[in-house]
Structure formats: structure tokens, C-alpha cells
Amino acid sequence: MSEPTDPTSFRSPPDASGATATEEAIDPTWNDPVKVLDELARVDAELRPRRPRSGASVPRPEPVAAAVYSEDPTPAETELSPHLEERLELASASLVQMGAGLRAIDDQWRELRAAADRLEEQMEGAAKEMEFLRERAGTMPAGAAARGPLSSAAEALAARSAAHQLPVDAPYGQFTADRYRRTVDAVKDRRRSMAAWTIGLAVAISGALLTFTYLAHEGTPPLWLALLPLVWLIPVPFFLVSFLATQRLVSQNALDLAGGS
Amino acid sequence: MTYPTVIFQITAIGKNPRALAESAHSVLHWMRGTPRLAFRGQVWLVIEPKGYATNPALYEGLRAEGCRLMVVPPEYTTPLGAHGKARALQYAVEQRQALRISTADTWVYHQDEETCVGEDTLRGISEFIEEGRYQVGVGIILYPIDWAGTPSHVQELTRSYDDYRVLDSMTMPGNPTSGVHGSHILVRSDLEDDVGWDSIGYEPAEDLTFEIRLRRKFGAVFGVLKGFAYEKGAFSLGDQLRQRRRWMHGVLHALRHTHELPAKRRLTLTYSALSWFSALPSIAILLAGLELRYGPLLLVSGVFTGFIWISMVTGYLEGYRMHSEYIQLHISRTRFVLHAIVGALVDVLAPWYALASQPSLGDFIPKERPYCQISPTPIPTAAPA
Numbered sequence: 277m278s279e280p281t282d283p284t285s286f287r288s289p290p291d292a293s294g295a296t297a298t299e300e301a302i303d304p305t306w307n308d309p310v311k312v313l314d315e316l317a318r319v320d321a322e323l324r325p326r327r328p329r330s331g332a333s334v335p336r337p338e339p340v341a342a343a344v345y346s347e348d349p350t351p352a353e354t355e356l357s358p359h360l361e362e363r364l365e366l367a368s369a370s371l372v373q374m375g376a377g378l379r380a381i382d383d384q385w386r387e388l389r390a391a392a393d394r395l396e397e398q399m400e401g402a403a404k405e406m407e408f409l410r411e412r413a414g415t416m417p418a419g420a421a422a423r424g425p426l427s428s429a430a431e432a433l434a435a436r437s438a439a440h441q442l443p444v445d446a447p448y449g450q451f452t453a454d455r456y457r458r459t460v461d462a463v464k465d466r467r468r469s470m471a472a473w474t475i476g477l478a479v480a481i482s483g484a485l486l487t488f489t490y491l492a493h494e495g496t497p498p499l500w501l502a503l504l505p506l507v508w509l510i511p512v513p514f515f516l517v518s519f520l521a522t523q524r525l526v527s528q529n530a531l532d533l534a535g536g537s
Numbered sequence: 538m539t540y541p542t543v544i545f546q547i548t549a550i551g552k553n554p555r556a557l558a559e560s561a562h563s564v565l566h567w568m569r570g571t572p573r574l575a576f577r578g579q580v581w582l583v584i585e586p587k588g589y590a591t592n593p594a595l596y597e598g599l600r601a602e603g604c605r606l607m608v609v610p611p612e613y614t615t616p617l618g619a620h621g622k623a624r625a626l627q628y629a630v631e632q633r634q635a636l637r638i639s640t641a642d643t644w645v646y647h648q649d650e651e652t653c654v655g656e657d658t659l660r661g662i663s664e665f666i667e668e669g670r671y672q673v674g675v676g677i678i679l680y681p682i683d684w685a686g687t688p689s690h691v692q693e694l695t696r697s698y699d700d701y702r703v704l705d706s707m708t709m710p711g712n713p714t715s716g717v718h719g720s721h722i723l724v725r726s727d728l729e730d731d732v733g734w735d736s737i738g739y740e741p742a743e744d745l746t747f748e749i750r751l752r753r754k755f756g757a758v759f760g761v762l763k764g765f766a767y768e769k770g771a772f773s774l775g776d777q778l779r780q781r782r783r784w785m786h787g788v789l790h791a792l793r794h795t796h797e798l799p800a801k802r803r804l805t806l807t808y809s810a811l812s813w814f815s816a817l818p819s820i821a822i823l824l825a826g827l828e829l830r831y832g833p834l835l836l837v838s839g840v841f842t843g844f845i846w847i848s849m850v851t852g853y854l855e856g857y858r859m860h861s862e863y864i865q866l867h868i869s870r871t872r873f874v875l876h877a878i879v880g881a882l883v884d885v886l887a888p889w890y891a892l893a894s895q896p897s898l899g900d901f902i903p904k905e906r907p908y909c910q911i912s913p914t915p916i917p918t919a920a921p922a
Contacts, residue, residue, distance in 0.1 A: 447681070451567075481843030489836055490836065496833060497834075502832055504825070518702040531677070
């Protein structure tokens with residue numbers, strides 16, 4: 277038995293007895309608008325009572341038998357539409373297809389937007405690069421300047437293709453010069469207060485400890501025991517030098533990046 | 538004057554491929570996103586075959602993106618028979634020499650596998666090269682990547698603030714407080730390739746030996762490198778302990794076996810090790826003081842106690858502030874203090890743990906979260922170079 281090859285043809289569903297009504301023939305009425313409308317009305321009437329409703333004010337639907345089959349129903353009216361399943365399947369497939377199409381359009385749109393952003397960013401970069409090269413005109417050989425920061429055409433090509441692959445939300449994306457400047461400036465701004473607090477609190481803590489020790493009036497312990505606290509003095513030069521080194525380096529503005537972007 | 542070339546060299550085993558890829562991508566990203574850079578950039582990935590085997594597709598992808606991938610051949614040996622990272626670094630030196638780019642126009646920016654760069658890093662490198670005053674640049678490293686507020690991560694914050702001391706020390710003659718960095722360091726290729734990284738056997742702290750050699754041969758060539766590098770701290774206390782143990786093994790190894798070490802530097806290095814070792818006895822003596830009576834000597838030692846305590850607290854506080862622009866997760870003060878205490882205790886234990894154990898090539902510190910584990914795949918018969 278051969279399957280129909282005409283795309284407009286389809287196999288009719290089995291009838292109530294389980295047999296296929298028109299096994300291979302094309303149903304001449306399936307695309308008749310009037311028939312289809314009638315059929316839809318019938319399907320609608322059949323489905324309406326089964327739809328769940330919410331809210332106390334909505335009257336309870338009548339039983340299916342009473343609503344649809346109250347007037348001596350004929351077999352043709354009581355059976356489900358022979359085309360319902362196919363139509364719903366077709367509609368569902370169309371919906372899926374439309375969804376996929378929309379998603380593809382959305383993806384393409386995003387890609388286009390990202391590409392446009394990159395284009396804009398690189399054009400701005402190129403303008404800055406030109407300005408940079410003009411500033412250095414005479415000090416840079418033309419060949420070197422034209423080649424840019426990548427060492428060969430192959431690398432530039434690879435980097436361009438890689439531009440589409442680099443994740444835009446990677447952590448390194450936030451490592452900007454502005455953040456760096458803010459961080460370094462904040463340390464610089466705190467330098468004096470940091471020094472004042474360090475010295476002030478150190479004096480206060482040590483003063484309190486010395487006062488307690490003095491007031492304790494403890495006797496002289498054995499030598500081996502008395503020497504133990506000297507271990508605490510070992511890192512003192514290290515911490516003193518660290519403190520001075522940090523103060524010196526911050527005060528020299530040694531970490532200040534020149535200019536803006 | 539020509540445009541110099543900067544080689545962004547990531548030297549690692551390669552067993553953290555995703556972290557390594559992110560580092561490489563950070564360079565590619567900011568090279569493209571930072572105009573007005575006065576150098577050309579290349580990315581070199583120097584890894585071991587067993588690292589390559591963890592994710593060949595990823596490494597080949599990086600190659601396709603323009604990175605130069607170098608898998609150190611298993612049969613490669615250095616003249617002195619170096620093992621570990623020193624061997625891989627020496628391999629890269631020889632590659633540059635073979636390519637005839639060991640010149641004053643080539644610079645090497647050293648990265649660990651998790652060292653990401655930012656716009657500021659590239660601008661800092663550009664400025665450093667343009668100024669031309671020094672041949673080696675060292676900068677500050679932050680640890681904001683994957684920061685989770687764990688004790689080991691809180692402890693890492695102090696390292697960034699301590700980097701001010703490291704930078705000052707490294708740029709002073711003789712490096713008085715023995716500061717050193719193995720990553721976020723920019724070296725002019727002719728200097729690096731002259732002294733090389735070769736060493737006898739396993740060198741736990743190859744960067745320390747390298748710095749000693751550079752200083753001995755070229756003198757005051759160290760300058761401040763502007764811009765941060767961005768790394769991630771050890772994920773667990775165990776990793777933190779092993780990492781610190783390796784540092785102490787490096788110091789002890791340098792003191793015992795590095796003959797190039799000048800007497801003055803040997804003294805400062807010994808003192809810095811002694812300071813670290815003194816932390817555990819200090820705590821023990823402090824606790825014992827609850828029972829024992831130290832008597833009038835406290836009038837001497839107590840003078841500096843306040844300063845040491847405050848200096849340590851400042852390290853955490855300022856370290857946190859330095860990271861506040863970058864870390865997304867903020868933890869409560871109580872949790873911060875508790876984690877700081879736990880993290881500090883691990884650092885206190887580390888040098889003694891180092892004394893009780895042997896240096897090992899297996900001190901591999903994971904830099905990818907556990908759920909990122911990658912199943913290993915077989916090593917290719919012909920490792921690409």
C-alpha cells in the first residue's frame with residue numbers, strides 16, 4: 277500500500293467502528309470554508325462545557341450530554357471531527373515553527389546588535405589609535421605604526437574571528453582603568469588618616485598593656501621565662517619597615533596611570 | 538624607535554584549562570579594547586603535556602584564536618636539569634632565542650594560569666615601556682576572581698596591601714624586605730634570557746632565584762609597574778597551606794642551595810623567614826601568658842605589641858578596601874573577622890608544616906572550582922609545539 281504523495285492529501289482518521297473511512301482518497305470537503313466553519317462551531321460547542329472556569333459568580337456549565345446531545349443527536353453530530361486531530365497538530369506545528377523562527381530572529385538581532393556595538397567600539401578605538409599615531413609621527417616607522425598592536429596579519433585575523441567568541445560577561449570585563457584609578461586614589465586619600473590611626477591605636481593598645489603590667493607589680497621571673505616574650509619582638513622591624521614602605525610608595529604617586537582613555 | 542613586542546606568557550602545568558583560557562582571553566579582550574598602546578602583543582601558552590591532555594580541544598581553540606601554544610616536550614632537558622616550572626620557563630627562553638627575539642625590543646609579561654589582565658594592566662605596561670627607565674616591572678596583584686569570602690580568600694586580601702611593601706622593597710637596592718613576585722612581572726627579554734631560569738633539580742621558588750640572579754647581574758633594574766593583575770586565591774585551607782608551604786620551601790631552598798645569594802640578601806631573607814616562623818611561638822607564648830607570669834619584661838615587649846596588632850588588622854581592612862571595587866560578594870563583619878582569624882592561623886602554621894615536609898612537584902593548587910573538573914583525555918602522540 278503506497279502513501280499519498282500529494283502534500284495536500286492526508287489520511288482520514290478511523291471512524292467510530294475503527295475502520296479508515298477513506299483510506300487513500302482525498303477528502304473533497306476538507307478545504308471547504310463553510311464545512312470548516314461548521315466543523316469548528318461543532319468542535320467549539322463540544323469543547324466549551326469541558327473548559328474549567330474560575331470564580332464563584334460563573335454558573336456551573338451544564339453536563340455535556342444535556343448541552344450537545346439534548347435533541348436526538350445524529351451519529352454525525354456526536355462523533356468528534358475527523359479532522360480535529362490533524363488540524364490541531366498542524367496548528368501546533370505551525371506555532372512551534374513560528375516560535376523557532378522568532379527565536380532565530382531574536383538571536384540574529386542580538387548578534388547584529390553586538391556586532392554593531394563592536395563596530396562602534398572599534399571605530400572609536402581606531403580614531404584614538406590614529407590620534408595616537410599622529411602624536412608619535414616621526415618617532416615610529418610607518419610600517420610599524422600601520423601594523424598596530426598585533427604582530428602579524430594572521431594574528432590580527434585570528435583575533436578578529438575570536439572577537440565573536442570571547443564571552444562579554446567574563447569577570448575581566450570589569451577590570452577597567454577607571455576602577456583602578458578609583459582604587460589607587462582611595463588608598464592615596466586614606467594615607468594620612470591610615471598612618472594617624474595606626475600610630476594612635478598602637479600607642480593606645482601598648483599604653484594599656486604597659487599600664488596593666490606596671491600595676492600588676494609582678495616579681496622578676498626566672499630568666500628562661502622572662503626571655504620568652506622577646507619572641508614577640510622578632511617581627512617588629514619587619515612591620516615597621518612595611519609601614520614606612522607603604523607610606524613612602526603611596527606618597528610618591530608611583531601607581532598613578534597617566535591620562536584617561 | 539620601533540614598536541616593542543610584549544609576550545604575555547602564561548606558564549603553567551595546564552591542569553586548570555578554563556582558568557588559563559580566561560587569562561588568555563583577558564589579554565585578547567583588552568588588547569582589542571584598549572587603544573593607544575605602544576606595543577604589539579602576543580600570547581604564549583607554555584604548558585606541560587599532562588596539562589594539554591586535560592582539554593586538547595580548548596587548547597587548540599586558544600591556538601586558533603591567535604595564541605602561540607607551546608607544549609614542553611617530555612624529552613626536553615635543560616643544561617642543569619631543571620624540573621617543574623623552571624624547566625618550562627627555560628624552554629620558553631630557548632624558544633625566544635631560537636626565534637631571535639631575545640632583544641631589547643621584546644618584553645615578557647609573566648602570568649600564572651589564573652592571572653587576568655585589565656585595561657589598567659595594559660596601560661601600565663605601555664607606560665612602563667615608553668618611560669624606559671627600568672628593565673623589570675613589578676606591580677600589585679588583586680584576588681577578586683571567584684572571591685567567595687572563605688577564610689583562604691579573606692587571607693588573600695592582605696597580600697594585595699602587602700604588595701605596597703613588596704613593590705617598595707623590590708625597587709630598593711638589595712630588596713631589603715625580600716619581596717618577590719612570580720607573576721605580574723614584566724621583564725625585558727634580553728635580560729631574562731641572559732640569566733635564564735635553569736636550576737639544578739626542583740626549584741620550589743624559581744621566581745626568587747630569578748630575582749636574585751637579575752639583581753646580582755644587572756643591579757637596580759626594578760621599577761613599579763602600574764596597573765593591577767587579577768588573580769584568584771586558593772579555594773580551600775588545604776590549598777592555602779600547601780601554597781604557603783611551597784613558598785617557605787622556596788626560601789629555605791634559596792638559603793641552602795643558591796650560591797649566587799649575596800651575604801646581605803641572605804641575611805634579609807633569613808630574617809623574613811624567621812619573622813614568619815616566629816608567629817606560631819608568639820601565639821603559644823601569648824596563650825601561655827594566661828598561666829605563666831612574664832613579669833617586668835612585658836614593659837619592653839609590650840611597647841610594640843599594639844603596633845604589630847594594628848598593622849595586621851590594617852592589612853585585612855585595607856586589603857578589603859582595595860578589592861571593594863571588584864568583588865561582588867560582601868560578607869558580614871563577624872564572618873569576615875572569623876574567617877580572617879582562621880586564614881591567619883593557616884599562614885601561621887604553614888612554615889612549620891614546611892619544615893616537617895619535603896618539597897614536592899605535586900604541589901598543584903587547583904584554580905578551578907570542583908564542579909569544573911574535566912575528565913582527562915589521552916595525550917596526543919605528537920604534542921604540538
